[in-house]
Amino acid sequence: MRQLKFLLIKEFQQILRNKLLVRLIIAVPIVQLVILPFAANYEIQNIKLSVVDNDHSEYSRKLINKFTSTNYFLLNGYFYSYKEAIHQLEKDNAELIIEIPKNFEKDLIRENETKIFITANAINGQTAGLSVSYSNSIIRDFNNDIRIEWLQPARINSLPTIEVTSSNWFNPKMNYKYFIVPGLMVLLVTLVGFLLTTINIVKEKEDGTIEQLNVSPLKKYQFILGKLIPFWIIGLVVLTIAQIVSFVLYGIYPVGSYLTIYLFAAIYLVALLGFGLFVSTLAETQQQAMFIAYFFMMIFILLGGLFAPIENMPNWAQFLTRLNPVSYFIEAIRMIILKGSGIKELATHFGIIILFAIIFNTLAVYSYHKTN
Amino acid sequence: MNAIEIINISKTYKSKTKTITALNNISLEIKEGELFGLIGPDGAGKSSLFRILATVLLPDVGSAKILNYDVIKNFKNIRKLIGYMPGRFSLYQDLSVEENLKFFATIFETTIEENYDLISDIYKQIEPFKNRRAGKLSGGMKQKLALSCALIHKPKILLLDEPTTGVDPVSRKEFWEILKKLKSQGITILVSTPYMDEANLCDRIALIQNGKILDVDLPENIVNKFDKDIFSVASDNMFLLLNDLRNYSHTLSCFAFGDSHHLVIERNKADENLLIQYLSRHKNLSVKKIEPTIEDCFMQMLQSEN
Incomplete structure (x- = not known):
């Protein structure tokens, strides 16, 4: 026990003496939580819109007004021909073109039917998709308006329509930050827990200090615990900083209990640190360790459901996310913070993360040898 | 034990x-x-x-x-x-x-x-x-x-x-x-x-x-076991000297050793006078018979290993 205590003292002495590292451990969660939720915003506003109105009628003006009166679209200008408008799109002055055909109003009244041509710049597929769907809903709205206008003299409700009103459960205002901040917390804990452990152990290898420990009567478990406990603590400290920042800045606090979050994080960190230890046994230099760690970090993040919803992924990718401990923590922390899930509801998540912890640590203990 | x-x-x-x-x-x-x-x-x-x-x-x-x-x-x-x-x-x-x-x-x-x-x-x-x-x-x-x-x-x-x-x-x-x-x-x-x-x-x-x-x-035994003669030789042109010494008929080995060359030859095959005669074209020549050091023994052993 005395040996383990000293290993921990030594580790903290080294970490605290590394002033830059200490500052980073504190600053990284704050900076990331301040910047990223704004930067990673999926809501698209101020889409630059070019209009080609070949009709110049009352209806066409009404339709255009409907577009420009929202925050989503910003009128770039009216153009006489589609050619001119597409030129604007090419120069990046416009992201969406609406072309209203000649006789738009006439056809609408006489034939009860007309067509509008919409062109979206799909260089950024997400913006394009969203702006088209925004347009569709505006046009649908416009459609309903004129129907009601025409029906007014007659009996209301003669045409059956289904109106869809949606309510966003657990995130009523569809605040994007509620969704992204808990995910970022997981990312931060992972970054600190995984990257720091891996590099720390490999540093001992590179410096040759591990050789001195290897010839000592120090037991394998003492060494491993001596390495894991400090970063386990640091991981929880980072989580705490993240919780404080997200409460102060975004007013986000768990509907569920902090205890559940910390309990899950504590087990998650054990799994993650075990994995870090395993990676460190593979790498000989800090450069290698950094690269391996980054490789896994990228996969963890992109297959973790932080940015892209897992449900949108192809089946094989969805399967991979099931092997990714990060995805479970992201899911769990969102459930705890937004939904108020407790240990009972998260039993599967807990079970799986405990399994990860056992597998990774067994793997690490087996591949760490004092003798080679 | x-x-x-x-x-x-x-x-x-x-x-x-x-x-x-x-x-x-x-x-x-x-x-x-x-x-x-x-x-x-x-x-x-x-x-x-x-x-x-x-x-x-x-x-x-x-x-x-x-x-x-x-x-x-x-x-x-x-x-x-x-x-x-x-x-x-x-x-x-x-x-x-x-x-x-x-x-x-x-x-x-x-x-x-x-x-x-x-x-x-x-x-x-x-x-x-x-x-x-x-x-x-x-x-x-x-x-x-x-x-x-x-x-x-x-x-x-x-x-x-x-x-x-x-x-x-x-x-x-x-x-x-x-x-x-x-x-x-x-x-x-x-x-x-x-x-x-x-x-x-x-x-x-x-x-x-x-x-x-x-x-x-023992270090002294290793030196004592050395059964060859060893000379320390120096002159103005050390590079030429090394070549000359290596071409000498009785030479077993010759290596640069700081500011002189150490020449190893079979025991009693040559003495200082014979060497001076052989190296007559060198200026400021000095030839001295010396006691072997561990390094000499080591070099000799390497030589005979190869």
């Missing part, structure tokens, strides 16, 4: 492109209380042997015993008995002198106070810098700290892998004084060095090259 017994140990390092034999069927016996020197150039296999004895490297074949404990089976017992100082400085550079010593004392389940008398001579020299980070120490200081850390648990056997490499001559001398003192306290010391002049400071030495032991003996 033998403190260390090495029996037919071989170790090869394999990579995809080549196989390097670090140790080739090595056997050695080191007596208790001995100051034993392993002398050989870089890459001779010294560090591999040390790492096997320190139980951090497994031999391919052969076995080794330290105080009758097998390095493979009883490594746990051995780790308490040995103090190992790797060739590379491997203490925590970001911890202070005192913190390093305290840390290694604890890891070896002891305290500085308990064994202070053993390290006091060495530690006193670095104690003024005890709050300095180990990384900021000079080369000689670093080695003294490393030795203190290797000694802190009162080992019966010290394994010192090139402790004086990269250390200035004064510190080197001090370091050997310390080793002699430790020896007088009954500690068996196995030390390796690439410096031939340090060989004379050991009780017995083993000359090692390309993973093979060339000879094991």
